[in-house]
Amino acid sequence: MSKSNVSMKVNGKAVSAEVESRVLLIHYLRENLGVTGPHIGCETTHCGACTVDLDGKSVKSCTIFAVQAEGAEVLTIEGMAAADGKLHVLQEAFREMHGLQCGYCTPGMIVRAHRLLQENPAPTDAEIRMGISGNLCRCTGYQNIVKAIQYAAAKINGVEYKEAAE
Numbered sequence: 001m002s003k004s005n006v007s008m009k010v011n012g013k014a015v016s017a018e019v020e021s022r023v024l025l026i027h028y029l030r031e032n033l034g035v036t037g038p039h040i041g042c043e044t045t046h047c048g049a050c051t052v053d054l055d056g057k058s059v060k061s062c063t064i065f066a067v068q069a070e071g072a073e074v075l076t077i078e079g080m081a082a083a084d085g086k087l088h089v090l091q092e093a094f095r096e097m098h099g100l101q102c103g104y105c106t107p108g109m110i111v112r113a114h115r116l117l118q119e120n121p122a123p124t125d126a127e128i129r130m131g132i133s134g135n136l137c138r139c140t141g142y143q144n145i146v147k148a149i150q151y152a153a154a155k156i157n158g159v160e161y162k163e164a165a166e
């Protein structure tokens with residue numbers, strides 16, 4: 001099968017390769033680049049485990065071909081911590097608020113939450129649930145994921161996090 005050259009930035013680093021046009025972005029990231037934070041759960045656009053940020057939008061990377069990301073800026077969970085290793089506020093929040101169990105959904109969930117907070121810096125509980133509705137979690141029941149995103153939003157906005165009464 002013929003190959004095309006595809007160039008993009010992944011977590012700030014320019015990468016370029018000859019790729020068959022049938023290769024999905026998730027496979028390019030994981031198998032060509034060794035960027036294995038985005039997971040494969042379904043490969044049918046349902047679970048969100050493969051979510052990456054592509055040019056400022058949350059994208060399920062099993063849903064597009066690598067060649068469609070030509071020239072794009074891609075952010076994965078690997079690009080969220082600071083260069084000195086300091087966790088991103090959302091990573092800290094998921095740890096503090098126990099927003100994960102097995103962790104399989106977590107890279108996609110955090111990358112999606114990052115975009116959600118860019119779009120809506122102070123989301124309500126319902127807005128968070130709607131915002132992450134494309135990302136499935138089989139373990140947590142979502143409650144602590146919602147709390148983690150609220151915690152991160154509070155920190156970003158410089159306000160004290162107050163847990164809502166259940």
Ligand code: FES
Nearest residue numbers: 041042043048062
């Ligand atoms: S692996 Fe892409 S949505 Fe499930």
Ligand code: FES
Nearest residue numbers: 101102137138139
């Ligand atoms: S923590 Fe296990 S799938 Fe979400």
